[in-house]
Amino acid sequence: MQILSHIKRHIRRTGFTVLCLGALMLVTGYALGWTDSNAFTLSAAALVVLGTVLHVYFLKKESKY
Numbered sequence: 001m002q003i004l005s006h007i008k009r010h011i012r013r014t015g016f017t018v019l020c021l022g023a024l025m026l027v028t029g030y031a032l033g034w035t036d037s038n039a040f041t042l043s044a045a046a047l048v049v050l051g052t053v054l055h056v057y058f059l060k061k062e063s064k065y
Contacts, residue, residue: 014058015053015055015057017051018050019051022044022050023048025044025047026044026048029044
């Protein structure tokens with residue numbers, strides 16, 4: 001039961017965390033010159049988009065309006 005309450009407490013930060021992870025992957029990839037790999041670039045961009053969608057969803061869910 002403690003694990004469930006811990007997850008519920010931190011679930012709203014999931015979107016922002018995924019967004020930051022994708023952005024960090026993009027910055028790291030460009031800094032190290034990994035721009036030749038479409039799979040790496042597209043997966044990092046997908047994380048940014050997914051993180052944005054999750055972040056907006058959790059903000060709307062918590063809003064009283």
